[in-house]
Amino acid sequence: xxxxxxxxxxxxxxxxxxxxxxxxxxxxxxxxxxxxxxxxxxxxxxxxxxxxxxxxxxxxxxxxxxxxxxxxxxxxxxxxxxxxxxxxxxxxxxxxxxxxxxxxxxxxxxxxxxxxxxxxxxxxxxxxxxxxxxxxxxxxxxxxxxxxxxxxxxxxxxxxxxxxxxxxxxxxxxxxxxxxxxxxxxxxxxxxxxxxxxxxxxxxxxxxxxxxxxxxxxxxxxxxxxxxxxxxxxxxxxxxxxxxxxxxxxxxxxxxxxxxxxxxxxxxxxxxxxxxxxxxxxxxxxxxxxxxxxxxxxxxxxxx
Numbered sequence: 001x002x003x004x005x006x007x008x009x010x011x012x013x014x015x016x017x018x019x020x021x022x023x024x025x026x027x028x029x030x031x032x033x034x035x036x037x038x039x040x041x042x043x044x045x046x047x048x049x050x051x052x053x054x055x056x057x058x059x060x061x062x063x064x065x066x067x068x069x070x071x072x073x074x075x076x077x078x079x080x081x082x083x084x085x086x087x088x089x090x091x092x093x094x095x096x097x098x099x100x101x102x103x104x105x106x107x108x109x110x111x112x113x114x115x116x117x118x119x120x121x122x123x124x125x126x127x128x129x130x131x132x133x134x135x136x137x138x139x140x141x142x143x144x145x146x147x148x149x150x151x152x153x154x155x156x157x158x159x160x161x162x163x164x165x166x167x168x169x170x171x172x173x174x175x176x177x178x179x180x181x182x183x184x185x186x187x188x189x190x191x192x193x194x195x196x197x198x199x200x201x202x203x204x205x206x207x208x209x210x211x212x213x214x215x216x217x218x219x220x221x222x223x224x225x226x227x228x229x230x231x232x233x234x235x236x237x238x239x240x241x242x243x244x245x246x247x248x249x250x251x252x253x254x255x256x257x258x259x260x261x262x263x264x265x266x267x268x269x270x271x272x273x274x275x276x277x278x279x280x281x282x283x284x285x286x287x288x289x290x291x292x293x294x295x296x297x298x299x300x301x302x303x304x
Contacts, residue, residue: 004186005040005041005075005077005101005102005132005134005163005186005188005204005205006040006186006204006205007039007040007041007205007219007222008038008039008040008041008205008206008208008211008215008218008219008222009039009040009041009042009043009077009188009205009206009207009208009211010034010037010039010041010042010043010207010208010209010211010212010215011043011046011047011048011049011190011207011208011209011211011212012027012030012031012034012042012043012044012046012048012049012066012212013030013048013049013050013209013212013253013256013257013260013267014027014045014049014050014051014054014062014271015027015030015257015267015268016268016269016270016271017268018268020271020272022054022058022061022062023268024061024065026266026267026268027062027065027066027069028065028069029265030212030267031065031066031069031070032069033212033215033265034211034212034215035070035073035074036215037211037215037216037219038215038216038219038220039074039211039215039218039219040074040075040205040219040222041074041075041076041077041101041205042066042070042074042075042076042077043076043077043078043079043104043207044062044063044066044067044076044077044078044079044100045059045062045063045078045079045080046077046079046104046207046209047079047138047141047167047209047252047253048209048212048252048253048256049062049079049253050253050270050271050274051079052109053270053271053274054271056082056087056090056091059080059091060091060094060098063076063078063094063095063098063100064098066078067098067099067100075101075102076099076100076101076102077100077101077102077103077104077134078091078092078095078098078100078102078103078104079103079104079105079106079136080092080094080095080103080104080105080125081104081105081106081107081108081125081136082108083108083109083110084108085121085124085125088105088121088125089124089125089128092105092125092128092129093128093129096129096130096131100131101131101132102131102132102133102134102162102163103125103129103131103132103133103134104133104134104135104136104163104165105122105125105126105133105134105135105136106136106138106141106142107121107122107136107138107142107144107146108121108142109138109141109142109143111143112142112143112144113142113143113144114144115144115150118142118144118146119150119154122135122154122158122161123154123157123158126154126158126160126161127158127160129160130160131160132160132161132162132163133158133160133161133162133163134162134163134164134165134188135151135154135161135163135164135165136164136165136167136190137151137164137165137166137167137168138167138190139167139168140167140169145168145173146164147173148173148176148177148180148181151164151177151181151185152177152180152181152184152185155181155184155185156184161185162185162186163185163186163187163188163204164177164185164186164187164188165188165189165190165207166187166188166189166190166191167189167190167191168191169191169194171194171197171198171201174187174189174194174198174201174203175201178201178202178203179202182202186204186205187203187204188203188204188205188206188207189203189205189206189207190206190207190208192206192208192209192210192244192247192248193241193244193245193248194206195208195218195221195237195244196221196225196233196234196237199221199222199225199233200225200230200233205222206218206222209247209252209253209256210240210243210244210247210256210259212256212259212260213243213247213256213259213260213263213289214240214243214244214292217236217239217240217292218240220236221233221236221237221240224236239292239293240292242288243259243285243288243289243292246281246284246285246288247259247285249281250277250281250285251270251274251277253270253274254269254270254274254275254276254277255277255281255285257269257270257276258276258277258281258282258285258286259285259286259288259289260289261286262285262286262287262289262290263289263290263292
């Protein structure tokens with residue numbers, strides 16, 4: 001049985017070498033960095049992982065590499081959504097066979113589907129596998145906002161739909177998921193700047209691309225909320241928020257990579273056609289990343 005997902009889940013970045021190929025060795029180091037930082041799970045081929053720039057063969061390879069490197073230390077979530085049900089089912093079945101704990105499925109992007117088409121796609125993909133599925137609500141990319149009512153209905157009708165990653169950026173919507181549908185689905189908020197608000201509201205967890213840079217700090221904030229120490233959580237949040245805010249003001253994957261590079265952990269640039277950040281934005285993020293204080297992570301922070 002798959003472990004229950006909660007806490008801080010890191011949306012792993014995908015490093016590329018100078019020729020633009022997936023850098024397997026650095027990817028393994030990224031996995032270790034996040035796990036050493038105390039995260040409660042890692043996510044392969046999410047938006048921070050630039051999955052839209054990867055071929056299906058590369059996506060399979062990244063999932064296999066992350067599962068192998070994680071080696072059972074934390075759950076691995078594989079994002080397997082694609083432009084067609086056939087592609088998504090193929091990626092999902094591969095990830096299940098490779099040992100993923102949970103599948104995260106985004107709806108097709110570019111040409112928005114209707115609500116009915118979105119539901120049919122998600123049901124079809126979820127029913128093709130036996131492991132838990134996380135719906136990925138990403139309206140900015142898919143053009144369809146999956147309402148709390150729709151998500152709750154799918155969770156009640158499809159047994160293995162057990163999680164939702166809400167990346168609407170709407171805390172009111174996340175609150176409805178948490179409080180009105182928490183009996184059937186666990187809500188993971190995927191908007192980094194709302195991490196503290198989501199945890200304080202009672203979300204099962206947060207999924208953050210910035211965890212690649214500040215894993216230990218986010219884990220410590222999570223531990224403080226679990227302990228009911230919102231004073232400490234807010235104090236620690238104030239220390240990392242400027243960097244999170246600066247990253248979210250820029251193209252996200254490029255900004256996460258710029259921040260991690262600034263700490264001395266080299267992960268290169270995004271895959272073309274996305275380029276590195278403009279010099280001024282990169283300098284701001286580098287300054288904030290370099291100035292981060294070292295967190296003191298309580299022992300309870302490692303409990304998912």
